[in-house]
Amino acid sequence: MNFSITEENYIKAIYHLQQADGNVTTNELAAELNTKAASVTDMLKKLKAKKLVNYEKYQGFRLSSEGKKIALGVIRKHRLWEYFLVEKLQFGWDEVHEVAEELEHISSKKLIDKLDAFLDYPKFDPHGDPIPDSNGKMAAQKQINLIDLPLNEAAEIVSVGSQSTELLELLKHKHLGIGTTIEIKKRFAFDHSMEVKIKGQSAFIISQQLAQALFVRPL
Amino acid sequence: MNFSITEENYIKAIYHLQQADGNVTTNELAAELNTKAASVTDMLKKLKAKKLVNYEKYQGFRLSSEGKKIALGVIRKHRLWEYFLVEKLQFGWDEVHEVAEELEHISSKKLIDKLDAFLDYPKFDPHGDPIPDSNGKMAAQKQINLIDLPLNEAAEIVSVGSQSTELLELLKHKHLGIGTTIEIKKRFAFDHSMEVKIKGQSAFIISQQLAQALFVRPL
DNA sequence: AATAAAATTTAGACAAATCTAAAAATTATT
DNA sequence: AATAATTTTTAGATTTGTCTAAATTTTATT
Numbered sequence: 001m002n003f004s005i006t007e008e009n010y011i012k013a014i015y016h017l018q019q020a021d022g023n024v025t026t027n028e029l030a031a032e033l034n035t036k037a038a039s040v041t042d043m044l045k046k047l048k049a050k051k052l053v054n055y056e057k058y059q060g061f062r063l064s065s066e067g068k069k070i071a072l073g074v075i076r077k078h079r080l081w082e083y084f085l086v087e088k089l090q091f092g093w094d095e096v097h098e099v100a101e102e103l104e105h106i107s108s109k110k111l112i113d114k115l116d117a118f119l120d121y122p123k124f125d126p127h128g129d130p131i132p133d134s135n136g137k138m139a140a141q142k143q144i145n146l147i148d149l150p151l152n153e154a155a156e157i158v159s160v161g162s163q164s165t166e167l168l169e170l171l172k173h174k175h176l177g178i179g180t181t182i183e184i185k186k187r188f189a190f191d192h193s194m195e196v197k198i199k200g201q202s203a204f205i206i207s208q209q210l211a212q213a214l215f216v217r218p219l
Numbered sequence: 220m221n222f223s224i225t226e227e228n229y230i231k232a233i234y235h236l237q238q239a240d241g242n243v244t245t246n247e248l249a250a251e252l253n254t255k256a257a258s259v260t261d262m263l264k265k266l267k268a269k270k271l272v273n274y275e276k277y278q279g280f281r282l283s284s285e286g287k288k289i290a291l292g293v294i295r296k297h298r299l300w301e302y303f304l305v306e307k308l309q310f311g312w313d314e315v316h317e318v319a320e321e322l323e324h325i326s327s328k329k330l331i332d333k334l335d336a337f338l339d340y341p342k343f344d345p346h347g348d349p350i351p352d353s354n355g356k357m358a359a360q361k362q363i364n365l366i367d368l369p370l371n372e373a374a375e376i377v378s379v380g381s382q383s384t385e386l387l388e389l390l391k392h393k394h395l396g397i398g399t400t401i402e403i404k405k406r407f408a409f410d411h412s413m414e415v416k417i418k419g420q421s422a423f424i425i426s427q428q429l430a431q432a433l434f435v436r437p438l
Numbered sequence: 439a440a441t442a443a444a445a446t447t448t449a450g451a452c453a454a455a456t457c458t459a460a461a462a463a464t465t466a467t468t
Numbered sequence: 469a470a471t472a473a474t475t476t477t478t479a480g481a482t483t484t485g486t487c488t489a490a491a492t493t494t495t496a497t498t
Protein backbone atom coordinates (compact mmCIF):
# COMPACT_ATOMS: atom_id res chain seq x y z
CA MET A 1 0.00 0.00 0.00
CA ASN A 2 1.18 3.48 -0.87
CA PHE A 3 -0.39 6.65 0.37
CA SER A 4 -0.59 10.17 -1.00
CA ILE A 5 1.28 13.02 0.65
CA THR A 6 -2.05 14.42 1.82
CA GLU A 7 -3.10 11.12 3.36
CA GLU A 8 0.24 10.82 5.12
CA ASN A 9 -0.12 14.32 6.53
CA TYR A 10 -3.57 13.53 7.88
CA ILE A 11 -2.34 10.32 9.45
CA LYS A 12 0.62 12.04 11.06
CA ALA A 13 -1.54 14.85 12.43
CA ILE A 14 -4.05 12.38 13.88
CA TYR A 15 -1.19 10.51 15.52
CA HIS A 16 0.12 13.64 17.22
CA LEU A 17 -3.32 14.75 18.37
CA GLN A 18 -4.29 11.38 19.79
CA GLN A 19 -1.05 11.21 21.77
CA ALA A 20 -2.30 14.18 23.77
CA ASP A 21 -6.06 13.74 23.60
CA GLY A 22 -6.96 10.13 23.14
CA ASN A 23 -9.94 10.73 20.91
CA VAL A 24 -9.56 13.25 18.09
CA THR A 25 -12.32 15.54 16.80
CA THR A 26 -12.97 16.91 13.34
CA ASN A 27 -12.45 20.54 14.30
CA GLU A 28 -9.22 19.81 16.14
CA LEU A 29 -7.77 18.11 13.11
CA ALA A 30 -9.00 20.85 10.78
CA ALA A 31 -7.22 23.43 12.93
CA GLU A 32 -4.03 21.35 13.03
CA LEU A 33 -3.96 21.04 9.25
CA ASN A 34 -5.15 24.58 8.45
CA THR A 35 -8.09 23.27 6.54
CA LYS A 36 -11.88 23.12 6.92
CA ALA A 37 -13.98 20.65 8.87
CA ALA A 38 -15.74 19.52 5.71
CA SER A 39 -12.44 18.55 4.13
CA VAL A 40 -11.53 16.55 7.21
CA THR A 41 -14.81 14.64 7.06
CA ASP A 42 -14.18 13.83 3.39
CA MET A 43 -10.69 12.53 4.10
CA LEU A 44 -11.82 10.52 7.12
CA LYS A 45 -14.21 8.59 4.92
CA LYS A 46 -11.30 7.71 2.67
CA LEU A 47 -9.05 6.72 5.54
CA LYS A 48 -11.83 4.65 7.07
CA ALA A 49 -12.35 2.83 3.76
CA LYS A 50 -8.64 2.02 3.83
CA LYS A 51 -8.96 0.83 7.44
CA LEU A 52 -6.40 3.31 8.71
CA VAL A 53 -8.72 4.98 11.16
CA ASN A 54 -11.54 3.95 13.48
CA TYR A 55 -14.23 6.46 12.77
CA GLU A 56 -17.96 6.67 13.36
CA LYS A 57 -19.94 9.69 12.25
CA TYR A 58 -20.11 12.41 14.89
CA GLN A 59 -18.14 10.24 17.33
CA GLY A 60 -14.55 11.37 16.78
CA PHE A 61 -11.81 8.98 15.69
CA ARG A 62 -8.38 7.43 16.27
CA LEU A 63 -5.85 5.57 14.16
CA SER A 64 -6.20 1.83 13.68
CA SER A 65 -3.08 -0.18 14.43
CA GLU A 66 -2.34 -0.19 10.71
CA GLY A 67 -2.72 3.60 10.71
CA LYS A 68 -0.35 3.88 13.64
CA LYS A 69 2.23 1.89 11.70
CA ILE A 70 2.00 4.34 8.80
CA ALA A 71 2.27 7.29 11.18
CA LEU A 72 5.40 5.89 12.82
CA GLY A 73 6.96 5.32 9.41
CA VAL A 74 6.43 8.94 8.45
CA ILE A 75 7.68 10.16 11.82
CA ARG A 76 10.76 7.98 11.48
CA LYS A 77 11.52 9.57 8.13
CA HIS A 78 10.88 13.07 9.40
CA ARG A 79 13.16 12.73 12.39
CA LEU A 80 15.97 10.93 10.58
CA TRP A 81 16.01 13.64 7.93
CA GLU A 82 16.08 16.32 10.63
CA TYR A 83 19.03 14.58 12.22
CA PHE A 84 20.77 14.43 8.84
CA LEU A 85 20.13 18.11 8.13
CA VAL A 86 21.56 19.21 11.47
CA GLU A 87 24.43 16.75 11.88
CA LYS A 88 25.63 16.49 8.31
CA LEU A 89 24.45 19.59 6.48
CA GLN A 90 24.97 22.04 9.34
CA PHE A 91 21.45 23.34 9.47
CA GLY A 92 20.38 24.98 12.73
CA TRP A 93 17.92 22.81 14.64
CA ASP A 94 15.41 25.64 14.42
CA GLU A 95 15.32 25.66 10.61
CA VAL A 96 14.95 22.00 9.67
CA HIS A 97 11.26 21.42 10.23
CA GLU A 98 9.87 22.66 6.92
CA VAL A 99 12.43 20.83 4.83
CA ALA A 100 11.81 17.63 6.76
CA GLU A 101 8.08 18.07 6.10
CA GLU A 102 8.89 17.54 2.44
CA LEU A 103 11.54 14.86 2.82
CA GLU A 104 9.33 12.70 5.04
CA HIS A 105 7.21 11.81 2.02
CA ILE A 106 9.98 10.24 -0.03
CA SER A 107 8.78 6.69 -0.29
CA SER A 108 11.85 4.44 -0.60
CA LYS A 109 12.21 2.17 2.43
CA LYS A 110 15.69 1.23 1.33
CA LEU A 111 16.66 4.90 1.29
CA ILE A 112 15.56 5.49 4.83
CA ASP A 113 17.20 2.36 6.19
CA LYS A 114 20.48 3.25 4.49
CA LEU A 115 20.20 6.80 5.79
CA ASP A 116 19.64 5.40 9.27
CA ALA A 117 22.83 3.32 8.97
CA PHE A 118 24.80 6.27 7.54
CA LEU A 119 23.78 8.36 10.55
CA ASP A 120 24.72 5.48 12.86
CA TYR A 121 21.21 4.73 14.12
CA PRO A 122 20.48 7.87 16.12
CA LYS A 123 17.92 7.44 18.91
CA PHE A 124 16.76 11.08 19.18
CA ASP A 125 16.28 13.86 16.67
CA PRO A 126 17.72 17.37 17.09
CA HIS A 127 14.62 18.43 19.05
CA GLY A 128 15.02 15.55 21.47
CA ASP A 129 12.16 13.49 20.10
CA PRO A 130 12.77 9.75 19.82
CA ILE A 131 13.30 8.23 16.36
CA PRO A 132 11.32 5.02 15.67
CA ASP A 133 13.46 2.14 14.40
CA SER A 134 12.61 0.29 11.20
CA ASN A 135 10.05 -1.79 13.12
CA GLY A 136 8.32 1.28 14.50
CA LYS A 137 9.71 0.89 18.01
CA MET A 138 11.11 3.94 19.69
CA ALA A 139 12.59 4.86 23.05
CA ALA A 140 9.94 5.78 25.56
CA GLN A 141 10.39 9.48 25.58
CA LYS A 142 9.64 9.91 29.28
CA GLN A 143 10.54 13.50 28.78
CA ILE A 144 9.48 15.79 31.59
CA ASN A 145 9.48 19.47 32.13
CA LEU A 146 12.61 20.72 33.87
CA ILE A 147 10.25 22.24 36.45
CA ASP A 148 9.31 18.71 37.52
CA LEU A 149 12.80 17.23 37.74
CA PRO A 150 13.62 16.11 41.31
CA LEU A 151 16.51 17.82 43.12
CA ASN A 152 20.04 16.52 42.48
CA GLU A 153 19.00 14.17 39.73
CA ALA A 154 20.98 14.40 36.50
CA ALA A 155 19.00 14.67 33.28
CA GLU A 156 19.66 15.37 29.64
CA ILE A 157 18.00 18.24 27.84
CA VAL A 158 16.07 16.64 25.01
CA SER A 159 13.83 19.36 23.63
CA VAL A 160 12.73 22.93 23.98
CA GLY A 161 9.19 24.21 24.11
CA SER A 162 9.57 26.95 21.53
CA GLN A 163 11.78 27.85 18.62
CA SER A 164 11.84 31.60 19.20
CA THR A 165 15.09 33.42 18.52
CA GLU A 166 14.78 35.01 21.95
CA LEU A 167 14.89 31.61 23.58
CA LEU A 168 17.74 30.44 21.38
CA GLU A 169 19.71 33.54 22.30
CA LEU A 170 19.26 32.90 26.00
CA LEU A 171 20.18 29.22 25.68
CA LYS A 172 23.31 30.08 23.79
CA HIS A 173 24.33 32.60 26.43
CA LYS A 174 23.89 30.06 29.21
CA HIS A 175 25.57 27.27 27.19
CA LEU A 176 22.42 25.19 27.31
CA GLY A 177 21.33 23.03 24.40
CA ILE A 178 20.03 19.65 23.32
CA GLY A 179 22.20 17.00 24.93
CA THR A 180 23.40 19.13 27.83
CA THR A 181 23.40 17.26 31.15
CA ILE A 182 21.75 19.32 33.85
CA GLU A 183 20.88 18.96 37.55
CA ILE A 184 18.74 21.06 39.89
CA LYS A 185 20.58 22.12 43.02
CA LYS A 186 18.03 24.32 44.74
CA ARG A 187 14.57 25.77 44.19
CA PHE A 188 13.40 29.20 45.30
CA ALA A 189 9.73 29.24 46.18
CA PHE A 190 9.34 33.00 45.87
CA ASP A 191 9.70 33.25 42.09
CA HIS A 192 10.09 29.57 41.21
CA SER A 193 13.57 30.21 39.93
CA MET A 194 16.12 27.45 40.45
CA GLU A 195 19.80 26.97 40.80
CA VAL A 196 21.09 24.44 38.27
CA LYS A 197 24.43 22.93 37.43
CA ILE A 198 25.83 21.76 34.12
CA LYS A 199 28.51 19.09 34.13
CA GLY A 200 31.90 20.79 34.49
CA GLN A 201 30.60 24.28 35.19
CA SER A 202 29.73 26.18 38.30
CA ALA A 203 26.07 26.50 39.25
CA PHE A 204 23.85 29.36 38.10
CA ILE A 205 20.25 30.53 38.34
CA ILE A 206 17.53 30.14 35.73
CA SER A 207 14.04 31.63 35.77
CA GLN A 208 10.74 29.79 35.97
CA GLN A 209 9.95 30.79 32.40
CA LEU A 210 13.16 29.29 31.09
CA ALA A 211 12.79 26.09 33.12
CA GLN A 212 9.29 25.65 31.68
CA ALA A 213 10.67 25.86 28.17
CA LEU A 214 13.08 22.97 28.73
CA PHE A 215 12.25 19.30 28.57
CA VAL A 216 14.62 16.72 29.97
CA ARG A 217 15.05 12.96 30.17
CA PRO A 218 16.29 11.68 33.54
CA LEU A 219 19.52 9.69 33.19
CA MET B 220 7.66 31.01 -8.61
CA ASN B 221 7.07 27.45 -7.50
CA PHE B 222 6.05 24.62 -9.77
CA SER B 223 4.18 21.38 -9.22
CA ILE B 224 5.96 18.06 -9.45
CA THR B 225 4.10 17.36 -12.66
CA GLU B 226 5.15 20.65 -14.20
CA GLU B 227 8.76 20.02 -13.22
CA ASN B 228 8.63 16.59 -14.81
CA TYR B 229 7.30 18.01 -18.05
CA ILE B 230 9.98 20.71 -18.08
CA LYS B 231 12.74 18.22 -17.44
CA ALA B 232 11.50 15.87 -20.14
CA ILE B 233 11.28 18.71 -22.67
CA TYR B 234 14.82 19.70 -21.77
CA HIS B 235 16.18 16.23 -22.44
CA LEU B 236 14.28 15.84 -25.70
CA GLN B 237 15.31 19.19 -27.09
CA GLN B 238 18.98 18.44 -26.35
CA ALA B 239 18.75 15.68 -28.92
CA ASP B 240 16.09 16.98 -31.30
CA GLY B 241 15.94 20.74 -31.23
CA ASN B 242 12.20 21.02 -31.63
CA VAL B 243 10.01 18.75 -29.55
CA THR B 244 6.68 17.27 -30.66
CA THR B 245 3.58 16.39 -28.68
CA ASN B 246 3.76 12.67 -29.37
CA GLU B 247 7.45 12.49 -28.51
CA LEU B 248 6.83 14.07 -25.14
CA ALA B 249 3.78 11.90 -24.50
CA ALA B 250 5.90 8.80 -25.12
CA GLU B 251 8.69 10.08 -22.88
CA LEU B 252 6.27 10.68 -20.01
CA ASN B 253 4.10 7.60 -20.54
CA THR B 254 1.03 9.71 -20.97
CA LYS B 255 -1.36 10.67 -23.76
CA ALA B 256 -0.96 13.37 -26.40
CA ALA B 257 -4.10 15.13 -25.14
CA SER B 258 -2.61 15.48 -21.69
CA VAL B 259 0.55 16.95 -23.17
CA THR B 260 -1.41 19.56 -25.07
CA ASP B 261 -3.26 20.53 -21.90
CA MET B 262 -0.04 20.94 -19.95
CA LEU B 263 1.66 22.87 -22.75
CA LYS B 264 -1.06 25.49 -22.58
CA LYS B 265 -0.33 25.88 -18.90
CA LEU B 266 3.42 26.07 -19.39
CA LYS B 267 2.95 28.58 -22.19
CA ALA B 268 0.77 30.76 -19.95
CA LYS B 269 3.63 30.69 -17.44
CA LYS B 270 6.11 31.60 -20.20
CA LEU B 271 8.20 28.49 -19.63
CA VAL B 272 7.83 27.19 -23.15
CA ASN B 273 7.63 28.62 -26.67
CA TYR B 274 4.71 26.87 -28.18
CA GLU B 275 2.40 27.46 -31.12
CA LYS B 276 -0.43 25.05 -31.91
CA TYR B 277 0.62 22.21 -34.20
CA GLN B 278 4.14 23.66 -34.48
CA GLY B 279 6.04 21.82 -31.76
CA PHE B 280 7.79 23.60 -28.90
CA ARG B 281 10.94 24.27 -26.89
CA LEU B 282 11.74 25.68 -23.47
CA SER B 283 12.03 29.43 -23.01
CA SER B 284 15.20 30.62 -21.29
CA GLU B 285 13.21 30.79 -18.05
CA GLY B 286 12.08 27.20 -18.67
CA LYS B 287 15.66 26.10 -19.23
CA LYS B 288 16.63 27.62 -15.90
CA ILE B 289 13.95 25.56 -14.14
CA ALA B 290 15.08 22.42 -15.98
CA LEU B 291 18.69 22.90 -14.94
CA GLY B 292 17.63 23.42 -11.33
CA VAL B 293 15.77 20.10 -11.32
CA ILE B 294 18.65 18.33 -13.07
CA ARG B 295 21.08 19.77 -10.53
CA LYS B 296 19.00 18.36 -7.72
CA HIS B 297 18.58 15.00 -9.41
CA ARG B 298 22.29 14.53 -10.02
CA LEU B 299 23.45 15.79 -6.63
CA TRP B 300 21.07 13.39 -4.91
CA GLU B 301 22.33 10.53 -7.10
CA TYR B 302 25.87 11.38 -6.10
CA PHE B 303 24.84 11.45 -2.45
CA LEU B 304 23.07 8.10 -2.68
CA VAL B 305 26.07 6.39 -4.25
CA GLU B 306 28.92 8.07 -2.40
CA LYS B 307 27.41 8.38 1.06
CA LEU B 308 24.63 5.80 1.31
CA GLN B 309 26.37 3.05 -0.65
CA PHE B 310 23.67 2.59 -3.24
CA GLY B 311 24.75 0.95 -6.49
CA TRP B 312 24.82 3.45 -9.35
CA ASP B 313 22.27 1.32 -11.16
CA GLU B 314 19.62 1.66 -8.43
CA VAL B 315 19.57 5.37 -7.66
CA HIS B 316 17.50 6.75 -10.50
CA GLU B 317 14.00 6.17 -9.15
CA VAL B 318 14.80 7.53 -5.70
CA ALA B 319 16.41 10.61 -7.25
CA GLU B 320 13.25 11.10 -9.32
CA GLU B 321 11.47 11.77 -6.05
CA LEU B 322 14.20 13.71 -4.29
CA GLU B 323 14.65 16.10 -7.21
CA HIS B 324 11.33 17.74 -6.34
CA ILE B 325 12.25 18.81 -2.82
CA SER B 326 12.07 22.56 -3.12
CA SER B 327 14.52 24.06 -0.63
CA LYS B 328 17.34 25.89 -2.40
CA LYS B 329 19.25 26.10 0.85
CA LEU B 330 19.07 22.33 1.20
CA ILE B 331 20.54 21.68 -2.19
CA ASP B 332 23.34 24.21 -1.79
CA LYS B 333 24.27 22.75 1.59
CA LEU B 334 24.15 19.26 0.12
CA ASP B 335 26.44 20.43 -2.68
CA ALA B 336 28.94 21.73 -0.11
CA PHE B 337 28.67 18.55 1.98
CA LEU B 338 29.50 16.48 -1.10
CA ASP B 339 32.39 18.85 -1.89
CA TYR B 340 30.96 20.27 -5.12
CA PRO B 341 31.06 17.21 -7.34
CA LYS B 342 31.23 17.94 -11.07
CA PHE B 343 29.79 14.67 -12.39
CA ASP B 344 27.11 12.33 -11.13
CA PRO B 345 27.58 8.53 -10.79
CA HIS B 346 26.51 8.04 -14.41
CA GLY B 347 29.09 10.52 -15.66
CA ASP B 348 26.63 13.31 -16.39
CA PRO B 349 27.73 16.81 -15.42
CA ILE B 350 26.10 18.49 -12.42
CA PRO B 351 24.99 22.11 -12.95
CA ASP B 352 26.29 24.53 -10.32
CA SER B 353 23.97 26.82 -8.38
CA ASN B 354 23.95 29.25 -11.33
CA GLY B 355 22.95 26.54 -13.78
CA LYS B 356 26.40 26.26 -15.38
CA MET B 357 27.82 22.82 -15.96
CA ALA B 358 30.91 21.28 -17.46
CA ALA B 359 30.59 20.67 -21.16
CA GLN B 360 30.18 16.95 -21.15
CA LYS B 361 32.33 16.31 -24.24
CA GLN B 362 31.81 12.66 -23.57
CA ILE B 363 32.68 10.43 -26.50
CA ASN B 364 32.29 6.78 -27.23
CA LEU B 365 35.34 4.74 -26.33
CA ILE B 366 35.32 3.52 -29.95
CA ASP B 367 36.20 7.08 -31.01
CA LEU B 368 39.00 7.75 -28.53
CA PRO B 369 42.36 8.33 -30.30
CA LEU B 370 45.20 5.87 -29.65
CA ASN B 371 47.37 6.40 -26.58
CA GLU B 372 45.21 9.19 -25.18
CA ALA B 373 44.15 8.82 -21.54
CA ALA B 374 40.48 9.29 -20.78
CA GLU B 375 38.16 8.77 -17.84
CA ILE B 376 35.15 6.51 -18.07
CA VAL B 377 32.15 8.73 -17.33
CA SER B 378 29.11 6.70 -18.24
CA VAL B 379 27.85 3.44 -19.61
CA GLY B 380 25.31 2.95 -22.34
CA SER B 381 23.14 0.45 -20.52
CA GLN B 382 22.37 -0.67 -17.01
CA SER B 383 22.00 -4.36 -17.74
CA THR B 384 23.27 -6.80 -15.14
CA GLU B 385 25.18 -8.59 -17.91
CA LEU B 386 27.15 -5.44 -18.62
CA LEU B 387 27.73 -4.73 -14.94
CA GLU B 388 29.02 -8.27 -14.47
CA LEU B 389 31.50 -7.86 -17.30
CA LEU B 390 32.69 -4.47 -16.07
CA LYS B 391 33.23 -5.83 -12.60
CA HIS B 392 35.26 -8.72 -13.94
CA LYS B 393 37.49 -6.39 -15.95
CA HIS B 394 37.78 -3.88 -13.10
CA LEU B 395 36.20 -1.17 -15.21
CA GLY B 396 33.87 1.43 -13.76
CA ILE B 397 32.94 5.08 -13.61
CA GLY B 398 36.11 7.05 -12.94
CA THR B 399 38.53 4.47 -14.29
CA THR B 400 41.31 5.98 -16.40
CA ILE B 401 41.71 4.10 -19.65
CA GLU B 402 43.87 4.31 -22.79
CA ILE B 403 43.67 2.51 -26.14
CA LYS B 404 46.92 0.80 -27.11
CA LYS B 405 46.00 -0.93 -30.34
CA ARG B 406 42.99 -1.52 -32.57
CA PHE B 407 42.28 -4.71 -34.52
CA ALA B 408 40.48 -4.02 -37.75
CA PHE B 409 39.17 -7.57 -38.19
CA ASP B 410 36.63 -7.56 -35.33
CA HIS B 411 37.06 -3.97 -34.09
CA SER B 412 38.32 -5.26 -30.78
CA MET B 413 40.96 -3.17 -29.03
CA GLU B 414 43.77 -3.54 -26.59
CA VAL B 415 43.34 -1.15 -23.68
CA LYS B 416 45.28 -0.34 -20.56
CA ILE B 417 44.10 0.81 -17.16
CA LYS B 418 46.45 2.81 -15.00
CA GLY B 419 48.60 0.41 -12.98
CA GLN B 420 47.48 -2.77 -14.72
CA SER B 421 48.72 -4.72 -17.69
CA ALA B 422 46.91 -4.31 -21.00
CA PHE B 423 43.99 -6.50 -22.06
CA ILE B 424 41.52 -6.88 -24.91
CA ILE B 425 37.93 -5.67 -25.02
CA SER B 426 35.32 -6.36 -27.68
CA GLN B 427 33.67 -3.88 -30.01
CA GLN B 428 30.37 -4.38 -28.20
CA LEU B 429 31.90 -3.49 -24.84
CA ALA B 430 33.77 -0.47 -26.20
CA GLN B 431 30.51 0.84 -27.65
CA ALA B 432 28.86 0.65 -24.27
CA LEU B 433 31.47 2.89 -22.65
CA PHE B 434 31.60 6.66 -22.78
CA VAL B 435 34.74 8.53 -21.81
CA ARG B 436 35.95 12.07 -21.29
CA PRO B 437 39.49 12.74 -22.59
CA LEU B 438 41.80 14.02 -19.84
C1' DA C 439 -37.29 18.92 28.49
C1' DA C 440 -37.14 22.42 25.19
C1' DT C 441 -34.33 25.43 22.87
C1' DA C 442 -29.98 27.54 21.62
C1' DA C 443 -25.26 26.93 20.34
C1' DA C 444 -21.65 24.37 18.57
C1' DA C 445 -19.81 20.65 15.97
C1' DT C 446 -20.17 17.66 12.18
C1' DT C 447 -21.75 15.98 7.88
C1' DT C 448 -23.81 16.34 3.25
C1' DA C 449 -24.56 18.40 -1.18
C1' DG C 450 -22.82 20.63 -4.87
C1' DA C 451 -19.01 23.20 -7.01
C1' DC C 452 -14.11 23.96 -8.32
C1' DA C 453 -9.04 23.35 -9.75
C1' DA C 454 -5.36 20.21 -11.25
C1' DA C 455 -4.10 16.53 -13.96
C1' DT C 456 -5.58 12.96 -16.46
C1' DC C 457 -8.29 10.22 -19.98
C1' DT C 458 -11.28 8.75 -24.32
C1' DA C 459 -13.39 9.89 -28.43
C1' DA C 460 -14.17 13.09 -31.94
C1' DA C 461 -12.69 17.07 -34.71
C1' DA C 462 -9.19 19.77 -36.95
C1' DA C 463 -4.74 20.52 -38.94
C1' DT C 464 -0.64 18.87 -40.97
C1' DT C 465 2.06 15.71 -43.70
C1' DA C 466 2.49 11.95 -46.90
C1' DT C 467 0.91 9.40 -50.89
C1' DT C 468 -1.04 8.57 -54.94
C1' DA D 469 -4.04 18.58 -56.34
C1' DA D 470 -6.94 15.37 -54.06
C1' DT D 471 -7.16 11.97 -50.74
C1' DA D 472 -5.31 9.14 -47.06
C1' DA D 473 -2.69 8.76 -42.93
C1' DT D 474 -0.82 10.79 -39.07
C1' DT D 475 -0.46 14.16 -35.59
C1' DT D 476 -2.43 17.39 -32.69
C1' DT D 477 -6.11 19.70 -30.48
C1' DT D 478 -10.72 20.15 -28.46
C1' DA D 479 -14.70 18.66 -25.86
C1' DG D 480 -16.39 16.41 -22.20
C1' DA D 481 -15.72 13.14 -18.35
C1' DT D 482 -13.05 11.40 -14.13
C1' DT D 483 -10.27 11.50 -9.79
C1' DT D 484 -8.24 13.79 -5.77
C1' DG D 485 -8.48 17.15 -2.55
C1' DT D 486 -10.52 21.23 -1.50
C1' DC D 487 -14.23 24.73 -0.54
C1' DT D 488 -18.97 27.16 0.82
C1' DA D 489 -23.44 26.86 2.32
C1' DA D 490 -27.07 24.25 4.03
C1' DA D 491 -28.68 20.37 6.79
C1' DT D 492 -28.12 17.33 10.61
C1' DT D 493 -26.54 15.75 15.02
C1' DT D 494 -24.67 16.48 19.46
C1' DT D 495 -23.87 19.29 23.49
C1' DA D 496 -24.89 23.07 26.46
C1' DT D 497 -28.11 26.22 28.60
C1' DT D 498 -32.05 27.81 30.35
